[in-house]
Amino acid sequence: MPVAAAPDVLAQRLAAVVGAGHVLADPDMRAPFERDWTGRFAGRARLAVRPADTAQVAGVVAACAAAGAAIVPQGGNTGLVGAGVPRGGEVVLSLRRLDHVGAVDAGAGQVVAGAGATLAAVQARAGAAGLAFGVDFAARDSATVGGLAATDAGGALALRHGTMRAQVAGLQAVLADGSVLPRRAGLLKDNAGYDLGALLVGSEGTLAVLTEVALRLVPRLPARVAALVALPDADAAVALLAVLRAQVASLEAVEFFLDDGLQLVLDHLGAGRDPVPRAPVHVLVQVAARTDPTQELAAALASAGVDDRTVLADDGAGRERLWRLREGHTEAINAAGIPHKLDVGVPVAELPRFLAQVPRVVARAAPGARTILFGHLGDGNVHVNVLGAAPDDPAVDDAVLALAAACGGTISAEHGVGVAKARHLGLVRGSVDLAAMRRVKAALDPAGILNPGAVL
Amino acid sequence: MPVAAAPDVLAQRLAAVVGAGHVLADPDMRAPFERDWTGRFAGRARLAVRPADTAQVAGVVAACAAAGAAIVPQGGNTGLVGAGVPRGGEVVLSLRRLDHVGAVDAGAGQVVAGAGATLAAVQARAGAAGLAFGVDFAARDSATVGGLAATDAGGALALRHGTMRAQVAGLQAVLADGSVLPRRAGLLKDNAGYDLGALLVGSEGTLAVLTEVALRLVPRLPARVAALVALPDADAAVALLAVLRAQVASLEAVEFFLDDGLQLVLDHLGAGRDPVPRAPVHVLVQVAARTDPTQELAAALASAGVDDRTVLADDGAGRERLWRLREGHTEAINAAGIPHKLDVGVPVAELPRFLAQVPRVVARAAPGARTILFGHLGDGNVHVNVLGAAPDDPAVDDAVLALAAACGGTISAEHGVGVAKARHLGLVRGSVDLAAMRRVKAALDPAGILNPGAVL
Numbered sequence: 052m053p054v055a056a057a058p059d060v061l062a063q064r065l066a067a068v069v070g071a072g073h074v075l076a077d078p079d080m081r082a083p084f085e086r087d088w089t090g091r092f093a094g095r096a097r098l099a100v101r102p103a104d105t106a107q108v109a110g111v112v113a114a115c116a117a118a119g120a121a122i123v124p125q126g127g128n129t130g131l132v133g134a135g136v137p138r139g140g141e142v143v144l145s146l147r148r149l150d151h152v153g154a155v156d157a158g159a160g161q162v163v164a165g166a167g168a169t170l171a172a173v174q175a176r177a178g179a180a181g182l183a184f185g186v187d188f189a190a191r192d193s194a195t196v197g198g199l200a201a202t203d204a205g206g207a208l209a210l211r212h213g214t215m216r217a218q219v220a221g222l223q224a225v226l227a228d229g230s231v232l233p234r235r236a237g238l239l240k241d242n243a244g245y246d247l248g249a250l251l252v253g254s255e256g257t258l259a260v261l262t263e264v265a266l267r268l269v270p271r272l273p274a275r276v277a278a279l280v281a282l283p284d285a286d287a288a289v290a291l292l293a294v295l296r297a298q299v300a301s302l303e304a305v306e307f308f309l310d311d312g313l314q315l316v317l318d319h320l321g322a323g324r325d326p327v328p329r330a331p332v333h334v335l336v337q338v339a340a341r342t343d344p345t346q347e348l349a350a351a352l353a354s355a356g357v358d359d360r361t362v363l364a365d366d367g368a369g370r371e372r373l374w375r376l377r378e379g380h381t382e383a384i385n386a387a388g389i390p391h392k393l394d395v396g397v398p399v400a401e402l403p404r405f406l407a408q409v410p411r412v413v414a415r416a417a418p419g420a421r422t423i424l425f426g427h428l429g430d431g432n433v434h435v436n437v438l439g440a441a442p443d444d445p446a447v448d449d450a451v452l453a454l455a456a457a458c459g460g461t462i463s464a465e466h467g468v469g470v471a472k473a474r475h476l477g478l479v480r481g482s483v484d485l486a487a488m489r490r491v492k493a494a495l496d497p498a499g500i501l502n503p504g505a506v507l
Numbered sequence: 508m509p510v511a512a513a514p515d516v517l518a519q520r521l522a523a524v525v526g527a528g529h530v531l532a533d534p535d536m537r538a539p540f541e542r543d544w545t546g547r548f549a550g551r552a553r554l555a556v557r558p559a560d561t562a563q564v565a566g567v568v569a570a571c572a573a574a575g576a577a578i579v580p581q582g583g584n585t586g587l588v589g590a591g592v593p594r595g596g597e598v599v600l601s602l603r604r605l606d607h608v609g610a611v612d613a614g615a616g617q618v619v620a621g622a623g624a625t626l627a628a629v630q631a632r633a634g635a636a637g638l639a640f641g642v643d644f645a646a647r648d649s650a651t652v653g654g655l656a657a658t659d660a661g662g663a664l665a666l667r668h669g670t671m672r673a674q675v676a677g678l679q680a681v682l683a684d685g686s687v688l689p690r691r692a693g694l695l696k697d698n699a700g701y702d703l704g705a706l707l708v709g710s711e712g713t714l715a716v717l718t719e720v721a722l723r724l725v726p727r728l729p730a731r732v733a734a735l736v737a738l739p740d741a742d743a744a745v746a747l748l749a750v751l752r753a754q755v756a757s758l759e760a761v762e763f764f765l766d767d768g769l770q771l772v773l774d775h776l777g778a779g780r781d782p783v784p785r786a787p788v789h790v791l792v793q794v795a796a797r798t799d800p801t802q803e804l805a806a807a808l809a810s811a812g813v814d815d816r817t818v819l820a821d822d823g824a825g826r827e828r829l830w831r832l833r834e835g836h837t838e839a840i841n842a843a844g845i846p847h848k849l850d851v852g853v854p855v856a857e858l859p860r861f862l863a864q865v866p867r868v869v870a871r872a873a874p875g876a877r878t879i880l881f882g883h884l885g886d887g888n889v890h891v892n893v894l895g896a897a898p899d900d901p902a903v904d905d906a907v908l909a910l911a912a913a914c915g916g917t918i919s920a921e922h923g924v925g926v927a928k929a930r931h932l933g934l935v936r937g938s939v940d941l942a943a944m945r946r947v948k949a950a951l952d953p954a955g956i957l958n959p960g961a962v963l
Contacts, residue, residue: 156854156855156856157749157752157753158745158746158748158749158752158855158856159854159855159856159887160749160752180753181753181754182752182753202698203696203698203702205695205696209695209696210695213669213673213695214695214696216702216705217669217673226939226943230939231939232939232940232943233937233939233940234940236854236915236916236917237854238852238853238854238886238887238916238917238920239661239665239666239669239670239852239885239886239887239888240659240661240665240670240852240883240886240887240888240917240920240921241852241917241919241920242658242659242709242711242917242919242920242921242922242923242924243917243918243919243924243928243932243935243936244924244932244936244940244941244944244962244963245706245709245710245714245944245947245948245962246659246672246705246706246708246709247706247940247943247944247947249672249702249705249706249708250701250702250703250705250706250947252702252705253698253701253702254701255698258701268752270752270753270754270755270756270758271753272756289614290614292614293613293614293616296613296614296616296638296724296726297613297636297637297638297726297727298637298726298797299726299797300726300728300757300796300797301756302726340756341754341755341756341803342803347797347798396694396695396696396697397694398612398615398692398693398694399612399614399615400612400614400615427696429695430694430695430696431615431694431695431696432695432696459692460692460694461692461694461696461697461698461699462699463697463698463699464694464696464697464698465696465698466698467698468698468699468700472699476699476700479699480699480700481689483682483686483687483688483689484688484689484690484700484703485700487682487688487703487951488700488701488703490950490951491701491703491706491947491950491951492701493950494946494947494949494950495943495946495947506700506701507700
């Protein structure tokens with residue numbers, strides 16, 4: 052009897068929960084769930100299962116728990132640390148069918164969405180109600196709000212609105228035994244016991260499977276102005292940030308990139324670009340308000356003494372041109388080679404030291420490699436990209452993460468730990484901290500079936 | 508040999524940690540730590556101990572853990588639910604000597620403060636640096652930031668800046684075995700493992716003893732305008748809130764009170780007050796910006812069709828007069844009798860139903876009692892005050908908390924659960940939720956020595 056024909060009892064049980072058509076056991080059917088979009092992380096799944104609602108997710112988790120089968124929850128599969136694809140033999144639990152987005156509650160300023168709803172769908176629903184959502188980033192059409200919550204996603208707007216944790220007013224989750232934790236009330240103030248929701252946000256599917264979130268919305272701000280400031284060094288960038296924090300209430304984003312990254316982007320985009328002032332460090336500031344905030348921003352830039360090295364853009368096309376220089380980094384870098392990409396964060400005061408030392412530690416780890424640095428100045432979040440190092444050589448990653456830790460920072464600012472950085476967690480979390488996390492994991496998932504190998 | 512002369516081995520060990528002068532065993536010396544400011548909660552302490560820093564707190568907790576002695580952490584002792592005073596025989600661990608406030612980090616927009624620093628001290632330090640702190644309430648001169656974090660304090664500004672959890676960028680805590688959890692980096696984005704800090708905030712001293720917090724600061728907003736709007740009913744108040752959310756980016760607070768409460772305040776303040784329009788429901792709106800936000804607010808009020816029933820105040824004295832009507836409630840109520848005070852929250856959409864039904868359920872529980880309702884409209888947080896019920900009769904409390912739960916709300920919005928509401932927690936947290944909380948408690952405090960009897 053061929054092995055492939057052996058009946059999978061778990062598959063039969065799952066089919067009873069979600070319908071046979073949503074249990075994908077065939078290799079071709081499973082394939083899209085087994086590999087992340089970068090191609091860096093992949094593993095064989097025992098099955099992929101696509102429940103339709105929280106009750107079905109609970110049934111799936113209970114069946115897996117009874118069978119001792121490990122589960123990898125998967126949202127839009129846009130992660131960068133391998134947390135959403137199998138390591139080998141797990142059941143992939145796709146949340147994509149839980150894609151409902153409720154009506155906006157205008158009084159509460161909230162909307163309820165299924166874990167599988169895309170960021171773009173939530174943004175559209177908020178916009179239609181005259182409000183906005185406080186998180187945005189490039190993968191908005193694929194990334195799901197469940198994944199955003201599971202990784203505590205950040206992005207450029209976190210400076211103003213906080214990370215995803217600050218947007219989650221309530222949630223519903225399935226625990227490791229298949230029971231449902233209902234924390235959906237969406238109350239801004241609710242201190243009736245431990246905030247388990249705040250704990251589950253950012254736990255990367257290792258403590259529970261998020262199925263629904265109540266999301267806080269923010270006012271829609273139609274008036275936006277961007278400014279690109281060319282500065283002599285990172286110290287000047289931090290000084291500018293301090294002035295902006297104190298003097299600009301409508302600050303929305305404060306991003307940075309360096310001049311060699313800018314040159315790479317300009318070369319990639321080709322000729323015919325508007326010239327921008329050149330200097331070692333570039334800071335991209337955006338302010339947003341209901342009424343024209345140009346004066347507020349201009350006054351702060353003048354007070355910081357940088358107005359003569361600034362390009363201001365107060366219309367959509369002009370802002371787009373400036374943001375293209377920042378957002379074009381990823382594409383320009385990918386066109387130049389296969390980069391090592393590391394998402395780290397350091398205290399803002401340590402940024403100058405960190406930025407100065409990264410190229411040195413990279414040069415030691417991979418002589419001849421090229422380092423491109425850019426990111427979110429306002430929260431010390433640096434995207435370190437290294438070109439010219441062997442793709443599988445861990446030396447560069449080890450060196451950069453160790454440097455971030457030595458600067459008092461984190462090995463993961465907004466992408467998560469996943470499987471990619473699990474072995475580096477000890478760089479930034481001491482033995483007391485790791486032991487406490489392991490106790491929490493054991494308390495909520497004693498059998499260890501939720502996303503094993505990720506985070507811890 | 509008299510019993511009083513028996514040496515307390517634990518006291519001797521604690522004296523070795525903090526110095527004999529900071530271990531208070533004498534009944535007169537212990538007394539201030541044994542009773543809360545309302546006089547409602549009191550219990551005998553085995554000892555009160557006053558460590559000076561995190562290392563001493565760790566030493567105290569380790570000594571208590573070794574002796575199996577229960578600990579009640581205490582901050583400014585301004586709590587309302589009995590979580591900060593002994594139930595009988597515990598060691599009171601006062602954090603008041605940890606009152607340092609660091610220099611403001613202008614680039615990061617943060618300040619580090621000891622758990623014992625008062626809210627007012629943090630506000631002053633922020634203000635001196637041209638910034639502000641995002642939480643404020645009346646007990647600011649006594650309440651400590653450790654207590655604010657332990658209870659996830661709210662207040663009127665939470666509408667704009669979130670509760671205390673949103674302000675805590677990092678923290679240091681002593682776990683139940685005396686080990687120190689260092690989470691002080693203060694990174695806005697840091698998803699290297701579980702956010703244990705977010706879990707500890709709001710855990711009321713039952714999972715760890717907070718010793719230090721890194722606090723996010725917000726821009727100082729010098730231009731403020733308040734408006735008092737008289738409305739026919741709570742539905743109109745919720746409709747106004749929806750318009751304000753969508754049209755006013757500089758919204759700082761949206762409070763409410765009812766007309767009988769207003770009359771009580773006016774009677775208490777005496778004659779000579781400026782007249783305000785009278786109607787069943789009063790909404791107090793405040794907007795704050797760097798430049799005059801009067802036009803923004805006035806336009807929204809006109810758009811909501813309520814400008815003809817609004818008193819606007821655009822100077823400090825005028826704002827103070829309007830806020831006195833809201834903030835004067837507590838004093839006026841206390842002058843009229845000994846109230847039952849219940850801090851609850853309901854979804855904003857349920858507010859009209861809740862406000863209508865509270866007087867009815869109170870009348871059933873305590874015929875002839877008088878109900879005064881006011882609070883934070885923007886987050887559905889209602890302070891229910893009942894006059895004329897027997898002070899020790901639990902029937903009123905039970906009825907009001909059950910109603911809040913039936914409306915999909917919470918038994919505690921911003922005051923915490925403490926010992927006062929521990930027996931009501933099951934009204935709003937189901938068996939799955941309670942079991943998960945107990946597992947987390949057991950994971951982090953297996954011997955149950957941290958604040959036993961509070962929360963769970």
